[in-house]
Amino acid sequence: MYNDIYRLEYKAEFQNNFSINAGLTKWRQSPAGVIRYQVIPAFGDPRIINELNTTEVNIGFRWAPKEQFYQGKLYRTPIYNQYPIFTFNYTAGIKGILDGEYNYHNLSAGIFKRVYLSQFGYADVNLDGTYILGNNIPYPLLTLHRANQTYAYQLQSYNLMNFMEFVSDQHASLNVQYYMNGFILNKLPFIKNLKLREVFSFKGLYGGLRDSNNPSLNNDLLAWQRNSDNEISSFHFGDKPYIEASVGLANIFKVLRVDYVKRLNYLDHPNVSDWGIRARIKVDF
Numbered sequence: 001m002y003n004d005i006y007r008l009e010y011k012a013e014f015q016n017n018f019s020i021n022a023g024l025t026k027w028r029q030s031p032a033g034v035i036r037y038q039v040i041p042a043f044g045d046p047r048i049i050n051e052l053n054t055t056e057v058n059i060g061f062r063w064a065p066k067e068q069f070y071q072g073k074l075y076r077t078p079i080y081n082q083y084p085i086f087t088f089n090y091t092a093g094i095k096g097i098l099d100g101e102y103n104y105h106n107l108s109a110g111i112f113k114r115v116y117l118s119q120f121g122y123a124d125v126n127l128d129g130t131y132i133l134g135n136n137i138p139y140p141l142l143t144l145h146r147a148n149q150t151y152a153y154q155l156q157s158y159n160l161m162n163f164m165e166f167v168s169d170q171h172a173s174l175n176v177q178y179y180m181n182g183f184i185l186n187k188l189p190f191i192k193n194l195k196l197r198e199v200f201s202f203k204g205l206y207g208g209l210r211d212s213n214n215p216s217l218n219n220d221l222l223a224w225q226r227n228s229d230n231e232i233s234s235f236h237f238g239d240k241p242y243i244e245a246s247v248g249l250a251n252i253f254k255v256l257r258v259d260y261v262k263r264l265n266y267l268d269h270p271n272v273s274d275w276g277i278r279a280r281i282k283v284d285f
Helices: none
Strands: 001-012 016-028 052-063 069-070 074-078 087-095 104-116 121-131 170-180 197-208 242-252 256-263 275-281
Touching: 197 256
Parallel strands: none
Antiparallel strands: 001 016, 016 052, 052 087, 069 074, 087 104, 104 121, 121 170, 170 197, 197 242, 242 256, 256 275
8 A cells, every 4th residue: 555644743751651642634545556446336337446545543541550751862771671562543534524435433342461470480471452433434543453474474464364365344353472481491401501491472362343344244344354365365354363373592693583484264264374483683681
């Protein structure tokens, strides 16, 4: 896609680690490559849509008790502690202002918690969800769940999900990254000298799509995306969540993490893999 985005944003942070941000966004997106925005009516010829225009206002809140940072000149890195981090965001699409074509309301919330397990290491747990209010919304404006088709392991993406594969207007997800910190490997002769560290992950995602926003049931909407073989390649969730898990080694040469990732379901979708090897640069101290 080609995206043309203009954004005005304001953010304020307070002494109690509470922050608020608000903004106005004008967004124009145009399909490219194999992507086609088209409406296929029950009778008549398909109608090509060259672009989607939206105008959004948003407000968001974040509370991170006792949060600290490593502060640089341009960037800062949070130091996680035993307290959870809460986020909430509300976005409204406004029709008729700055070329906006759709009305909708998007509410999302999330909780992040680092769980310390003493000598067993620690786990980073992310729980989040979204609910979108509105009818007859084209799927590019709904939740396109974060996929990854590269060989890099991405913490917040689904590493064996294809781009634009799953679409929903309501969802909940769980992402657990468990770092055992060498609890097992440090007890093995010779292996312990390499200072390798075990890492495990679990990612589960489940969502829904109302009939009014489902292209399979509403011919007035943009049709589902198709791949280069003209197969439908975008889907809503069935009666089960999408699940993937991984096991890997971190601290390889002090900087490298390598995971074996396994996709556990929806294997009947076109051009998907049930397993893969992914790598990530991660500096451990």
